[in-house]
Amino acid sequence: IGLTVSDDGNYVYTVNDADDNFIVIDVSNPAAPVTTGTTGTDADLNFCYSLATKGNYAYAHCAGAVVVVDVSNPAAPTIVEEFVNANISGTYSDIVLNGNYLYASAWQNDRLNII
Numbered sequence: 090i091g092l093t094v095s096d097d098g099n100y101v102y103t104v105n106d107a108d109d110n111f112i113v114i115d116v117s118n119p120a121a122p123v124t125t126g127t128t129g130t131d132a133d134l135n136f137c138y139s140l141a142t143k144g145n146y147a148y149a150h151c152a153g154a155v156v157v158v159d160v161s162n163p164a165a166p167t168i169v170e171e172f173v174n175a176n177i178s179g180t181y182s183d184i185v186l187n188g189n190y191l192y193a194s195a196w197q198n199d200r201l202n203i204i
Contacts, residue, residue, distance in 0.1 A: 093142050094142070095142055096142060099116065100113055100116065100160070101113075101116050102147045109135060111166055113160060113166050126164040126165050128166050128167065141184050141186045147160050154171050155184065155204055156172075
């Protein structure tokens with residue numbers, strides 16, 4: 090399961106694959122991390138192995154999709170977009186943000202997707 094850190098370093102984002110739950114953890118006090126918010130279990134976050142952040146958004150690469158989560162309110166992260174199509178297939182091994190593009194590699198079919 091992937092995880093990433095917010096731009097300001099105060100939050101860690103991760104996914105609980107067992108119940109499809111995107112989780113925000115406040116780590117502003119490293120001695121006492123606290124779960125701040127979740128998307129709930131109705132999200133479609135299966136087999137998420139890598140996450141990335143930029144500004145108010147976290148990006149999770151999951152089986153056959155890239156899911157965009159608005160994290161501007163850490164207490165209530167919200168899924169705002171899910172990119173699913175024939176060109177996004179396989180389980181992603183990594184995602185990288187660079188400028189206005191997200192690069193996602195899929196190990197199952199040797200594919201690179203640019204979103």
